[in-house]
Amino acid sequence: MRARHYWSEVEYKECYLLNKDGSMNSNTNYENHNNINYNSFNIDLIYTWEFAPGSEFSLVWKNNIQTHNQRIDLGYIQNLSRTLQSTQNNSLSVRILYHLDYQKLRRIKRS
16 A cells, blocks of 8 residues: 655745846736645555466555645645545556466467
């Protein structure tokens, strides 16, 4: 089992206007808050069984939650709690690999 939480925040504190000559002027009228609070929380649960030499059965369950908003005033625990309450994407995969020994099959065919 693996669990991962990725959290990234961007807080814009000042905005500037770029002049044609490459200099900048402070823009105190800018009120469009574009702060970013991005979270990604994943859980992977993997079961693998080797039932014969070179052959295996795998069962994998994955849970993925991603959130994106402008709330940057939250602490880690509050932020994680809100992330865990968001919509989840789940997937279940089954894989069977079976090794065929060509040399053995060839000997059986000749008999």
